[in-house]
Amino acid sequence: SSELTQDPAVSVALGQTVRITCQGDSLRNYYANWYHQKPGQAPVLVIYGKKKRPSGISDRISGSSSGNTASLTITGAQAEDEGDYYCNCRDSSNNPRRVFGGGTRLTVL
């Protein structure tokens, strides 16, 4: 089975650019999704299918992928971007289990 690994915490200065990464063997075969969760709230889908944005999500948020690593990039970070970010995808073609990364807490300084 596959796991997804994320850095526990990342910080960025207001207005700067930050990249959050997610590593795992599953990402060689499946696209990563990204979710943003603020305290006490449900996660919100911000990137799916590697780099597509749902309606209403800021175009400051983008996704990319290479090999076993998926990345979420936030340009011009704002206070509202703070919170936890989780990646997710399927485990493998032989195992339809869904997996989540451990999450990255983003702090905007």
Place this chain on the structure above:
Amino acid sequence: QVQLQESGPGLVEPSQTLSLTCTVSGGSVNSASYYWSWIRQPPGEGLEWIGYIYNTGSTYYSPSLKSRVTISLDTPKNQFSLNLNSVTAADTAVYFCARETILGPLEDAFDIWGQGTMVTVSS
């Protein structure tokens, strides 16, 4: 728009069964375009996928919980439910129901979430 709402007891005694229901409004659980999932989050921790059910009634559960989990579908009521038996304190968590949209052979994503409901396992 589609909305999901969890309901059920907030307190469950150890060794008992945790039962939650997710009511779907603005859409149908009978659609072939979605999986209907349960996901949980222990206090201060990350997200853990529990399992899903499809409109045909087929299910798939996380291997770590498979022996204790049942997810069922009530199409007339437009609901799906979670039963987790033999609970312990380790099952204390916020439980979310979520819609997973099937976007393609390599693409599916949890695009709609319920607000979550806190379940505490304690005597």
